Amino acid sequence: MSGVELAGLVLAVLPLVISALEDYNDGLDPVKAFVKWENYLPQYIRKLRNQHVHYEQTLRLLLAPITTEYELAEMIAEPHGDLWRDPTMAEKLRYKLDESYDAYHHTIKDIEKIMTTIAEKLDLERATSITRNDLEAMLLAHGQPKVAQKFEFRKRVKFSMNKKKVKRLLEELDECNKELERFTEKSEKLEPYRKSSKPSIAQKLQKIQTLRGAYPVPLNGLRLSRKAETVTLEEILKDGTKIRLSKKDRYTLAVTVASSILQLHASPWVSDNWSKRDIMFYHTISAHRSIDIETPYVSQKLMPLPGSVKPIGFSSKNTTLLALGITLLELYFGKPCEQQMPENLYMGPDKSLALLCTAHHWYESEQEDLSAAFQGAIAHCLRCFADPSGSLQDPEFLQAAMEQIVLPLQDELYQFLGTR
Incomplete structure (x- = not known):
């Protein structure tokens, strides 16, 4: 899975996980909620929602220079859509991030691992036809959110993770988001220097053009084997x-x-x-x-190079x-x-x-x-x-x-x- 496709998958699954945790919180008995979570769960859900906003904003900044206005709008609206799987888009992002691309990809994979760890403790349905990625299987099983990125569930959601681990994962997610933001900002600042240091198409063509006439070939020894129509x-x-x-x-x-x-x-x-x-x-x-x-x-016609003759008029x-x-x-x-x-x-x-x-x-x-x-x-x-x-x-x-x-x-x- 390319770095762009993985980023889109994470963007698509965040609202699903948030909706599932909200559903779980709404169904908790007040006494059990206090004993297990000490009223921290609503705070954790709010922090996860903020991380989702942070992540989406960073992706907007990252993708804006390599997409049209309509492409960007479509990618944000459909984070599991075809544009995220487009090889051309992946190549554009690799070129834009240049030496930062591998670090960016590792960070996206870390975010995916965090979301997978949380999702594993949610008893949500998975699509049986998909086996390569647990998050993707979960997404396909629940379809599109009904309204305002809110998903509906056929049964009450259960969540089996303690508050200490949730807190640690949210801290890791926050650090990953900050890393992505730093990659994006530094990539923008370095863009003018990359353009000046990398040979442009024109410079490459200029090198070819300077070879004109460097290897003269006598024409009197050439003949056509047959004339094609x-x-x-x-x-x-x-x-x-x-x-x-x-x-x-x-x-x-x-x-x-x-x-x-x-x-x-x-x-x-x-x-x-x-x-x-x-x-x-x-x-x-x-x-x-x-x-x-x-x-x-x-x-x-392959003729010897003529002398310099100025045209009339x-x-x-x-x-x-x-x-x-x-x-x-x-x-x-x-x-x-x-x-x-x-x-x-x-x-x-x-x-x-x-x-x-x-x-x-x-x-x-x-x-x-x-x-x-x-x-x-x-x-x-x-x-x-x-x-x-x-x-x-x-x-x-x-x-x-x-x-x-x-x-x-x-x-x-x-x-x-x-x-x-």
Whole structure:
């Protein structure tokens, strides 16, 4: 069980244990209650309730940076729900806590042991189908609380633990809660230092890009063993009747193309003026689909690096991003950009300004129909193309492009596929 799932299980079982102890206290004979508990039991229940609040608040602080507002609300409302079992969530928490993760996990396990020890002395029903965890079996047997985290029981609850042990367990629980709070606070304080010390995606890409041309390969000794049948993205979009791209295909391609272009933009494989005609797919022999849509290729002539030649007229360092913005528009709507161009549009020497005008007009007119991720990604591409101060050669600029373009598209794809 991951650290996140275990934390959710503890959060779910605390209200059940509190309700059970309250039910036990309500059914006690006053004389027996005084003899056995000396009126300490109501205090212990109140302390356990306070520990529950403390624990929930700490989890909110811990999870807020790695979840959306809606995800956090759902996780708190359904502590035994699917999001707590999501492997992606577990990975995010591990990354956030970094070196503190193991200590955090041990503390959560200590809290689980405390709750298990208390639960063992409560004669509550257990689900027989679950054997891996006593707390989980107890939860499944009682379902959801009726109202305000109050559970109802079919028979009067019995509890066989002395007050000295209850007091000791509550003290241990309090110490564990304080440890979790300290991990959370220190993790937040260390976050800026972790970001500066860990290599970003952009820095990793920069290292790859510096190797460009370091290992030249003579081209005159290369030849194709056979020519495979291919089709370009341009051909697919131009004639959508022969090969239809589903919504899943278009989302998947958007993520693949965006991440690949940003990784390869400074390599000989991607020219500044790339377009949909450079994205190619191999035909397959599958009966389900005629092309391998999940493995696109970049087509580029392997030529010796040219000398520095300045283009005539308007010049931008980010034509790569303009091409990406246009391709994202084309993928989302499933049609080529050329269909949006006025017939009398003057293209100019390098065509980039005409393409920008067309893409901007298309984006503005269809903005409301775009999903949030596509809308933000396309806007970032068009905005960066017109920014003379920015360049993908700058690690911070490249990192921002990854965060504003690739990551939102990736998240939206996961939501569409139902994998998060």
